[in-house]
Amino acid sequence: MRVLLAPDGFGSSLSATQVAQTVRDAWLSVAPDDEVLLRPLSDGGPGFLDALRTHLSGELLPVQVPSPVGVPVTAEVLLVESGTAYVETAQAIGLPLVPADRRDPGRTTSRGVGVLLQAALDTGARRVVLGLGGSSTNDAGAGMLAGLGLAPQEVLGGGGGGLGALRAHDLTGLRALRERLRDVEIVVATDVDVPLLGLTGASAGFAAQKGATPQQAQQLERELASFAHAAVEALGDAVRPDLLAARTTSAVSRLSQAPGAGAAGGLGFGLSLLGARLVPGAALVADVVGLDATLADVDVVVTGEGRFDWQSLHGKVVSEVATRALAAAVPTVVLAGEVSVGRRELSAAGITAAYAVGETPEEVRVALADPVGSLRARAVRVARTWSR
Incomplete structure (x- = not known):
């Protein structure tokens, strides 16, 4: 039997490579004659460069x-060698970089991404691919713009909580910055396909896990909406080429509602202000590693991530693997730290079965204390179920 292991990482506990190696060892302990192939993946978040x-x-x-x-x-x-530079933004703004007692998405800034992007540009690269995901920020990429030199530095780089004070006339340098990058292809590989604003956007959907209270999440929604309007107005016909047919409001809606605009606290939106093209990160990585060709010659694929929930079905590795496996008529098995997706959702996503490492609060605590041992134990049980 040929088995493909194509997981994402399990949060900060295990990298995608560690997950794949642990499951492989467990699988072969049960079925030593099976052929197990490893293709660790990423959705653009942590582990993007490793994959x-x-x-x-x-x-x-x-x-x-x-x-x-x-x-x-x-x-x-x-x-x-192709002249492309790849950047993993989580290395600059990832949640683990912020101590628990300092997690405040109203203050954390994406400035480091701007510095990292400028370093990539300074190498002479004419194409830059940025992986987005796993961030601690919620500033719509304003800090990133400050890192590239855009003024006013203090407000743009001060976090999402103060962006509502900006008006279009404060961002007069934005158009020149976009023009400076005109000859560079910027590709943004987003970990989720959510918009900047709304119930599933950057603030409402993700600010809480970065330390925001419900009231602060609502305030951040207002701040980002105000910033988006000011930035688009400052860009003028650079993003509204037909002044007779389009108004600022419609341009804001087009950019802010684009799939992936809300990724990494709205960093996808900020990069789109510079003319970047947003693409699903999981799909980009899957193409690079040749996932389709590998799927064509296996009997089952096992994928997974730390927490398998509603976010997993919006551009994450699990949904990408399941979609491609379904097209190849290969069953998809999900192995995750926790599973909170119902059977109907599994079926709609093309997933055959899902197994949690921790099914009770106590099992979750044990898994966090011993991630390798807990994953191995569950993987042994999965292998016994699925191996011939």
Whole structure:
């Protein structure tokens, strides 16, 4: 039997490679004659560069950038021979970079991403691919713009909580910044396909896990909406080429409601102001690693992530693997730390079965204390069910 392991990472507990290796060892302990193939994936969030490096020849350039709370951290740019630079924004603004007692999406900033992007541009790369996901920020990419030199620095780089004070005349340099990057292809690989605003947007859908209270999430929604309107108005016909047919309001709606605009606290939207193209991160990585060709010759695929919930069905690795596996008539098995997706949703997503490492609060606590051991134990049971 040929088994394909194509997981994402399990949060900050295990990388995608560690997950794949652990499940492989567990599977072979049950079915030593099975052939197990490893294709660790990423949706654009943590592990983006690791998933790509195995399949792309290139070199890593270390870059010192400010963390979301201003502490210097080291991130990397992956430079490949084609003249493309790959960037993992979680290395600059990831949630683990912010101590638990300092998690405040009204203050954390994406400035480090701007510094990292500028470092990629300074190499001479004419194409930059940025992976978005796992962020601690909720500033619609305003900090990123500050990191690229846009003024006013203090407000743009101060977090999402103060963006409502900006007006179009404060952002007069935005159009020149977009023009400076006109000859660079910027591709944004987003971990989710959600918009900037609304019930599933950056603030309402994700600010709480970054430390926001419900009231603060509502305030951030207003701040980001105001910033989006000011930024689009400042860009003028750069994003509204037909002034007779389009108004600022419709341009704001088009950019802010684009799938992926709300990724990484709205960083997708901020990059789209610079002319970036938003694409699903899981699909981009799957194409690079040749997932379709591998699926064509396996009997079952096992994928997974730390928490399998509603977000998983909006552009994450699990949904991407399931869609491609369904097209290849290969059953998809999900192995996750926690599972909160119902059977009907599983069926609609093309997933055959889902198994949780931790099914009770106590099992979840054990899994967090011993992620490798707990994952291995559950993977053994999955292998006994699925191996011939």
